[in-house]
Amino acid sequence: AVVSTQSTGEHAAAICETCFSLNTLQLQKLLVLYSPSSEFEERVPQSVIKYILNYRPIEGGAKLMMDPNKIQTVNFTYQPFDVDFTLISPPSGLRLNFLEKY
Numbered sequence: 565a566v567v568s569t570q571s572t573g574e575h576a577a578a579i580c581e582t583c584f585s586l587n588t589l590q591l592q593k594l595l596v597l598y599s600p601s602s603e604f605e606e607r608v609p610q611s612v613i614k615y616i617l618n619y620r621p622i623e624g625g626a627k628l629m630m631d632p633n634k635i636q637t638v639n640f641t642y643q644p645f646d647v648d649f650t651l652i653s654p655p656s657g658l659r660l661n662f663l664e665k666y
């Protein structure tokens with residue numbers, strides 16, 4: 565939906581409603597950097613991009629990327645398991661004959 569726009573405000577409004585999780589700057593950058601996949605497609609017209617900027621003004625403090633000063637913690641659970649590696653042997657197709665079991 566984003567890249568198949570015409571130069572009408574109706575299509576631009578549809579883009580804004582479809583891409584609601586992107587802020588205005590992100591949406592503008594996406595449309596400006598879009599490269600058509602074939603020679604028969606057109607680039608997104610400037611009129612559509614201008615309409616989007618008028619339709620959804622740039623929010624105060626909007627950024628293109630994540631805020632690098634905001635730290636988010638991520639927890640990975642570690643569950644050790646008992647594996648007897650002496651019972652594991654690599655497939656012969658890997659040609660790892662130089663490995664020795666201890």
